Amino acid sequence: xxxxxxxxxxxxxxxxxxxxxxxxxxxxxxxxxxxxxxxxxxxxxxxxxxxxxxxxxxxxxxxxxxxxxxxxxxxxxxxxxxxxxxxxxxxx
Numbered sequence: 001x002x003x004x005x006x007x008x009x010x011x012x013x014x015x016x017x018x019x020x021x022x023x024x025x026x027x028x029x030x031x032x033x034x035x036x037x038x039x040x041x042x043x044x045x046x047x048x049x050x051x052x053x054x055x056x057x058x059x060x061x062x063x064x065x066x067x068x069x070x071x072x073x074x075x076x077x078x079x080x081x082x083x084x085x086x087x088x089x090x091x092x
Contacts, residue, residue, distance in 0.1 A: 004046065010054075011046040044072060053078045 004011035013020075018036060025031045031039075042057030053074055055065070 006048075007045075009048055011048060013044070017041050044074070046078075051078065 003014060005014045021036050021039065021041075025034075040058040040061055042055065042061060045054045045056070046052070047054060053069075055069070057065070057068075061068070
């Protein structure tokens, strides 16, 4: 969380979606031809007082939730293991 910006009661990533997308395109050749506007994306925020994570994501990304949290290094204690994904937001 040291690299996160404070936004009210939350910590959020200090890197914009657009900047992150450009970096990911460099890593994965299959994504180089994809347009930024065509790719679904979400946001992970940390609620400081509760010490929990809130995951905002489009419904179509729900099946990748566990992989995403693992890749981001979010400990399971900060986010409960719930199978069903809500349409646009998941609260922990």
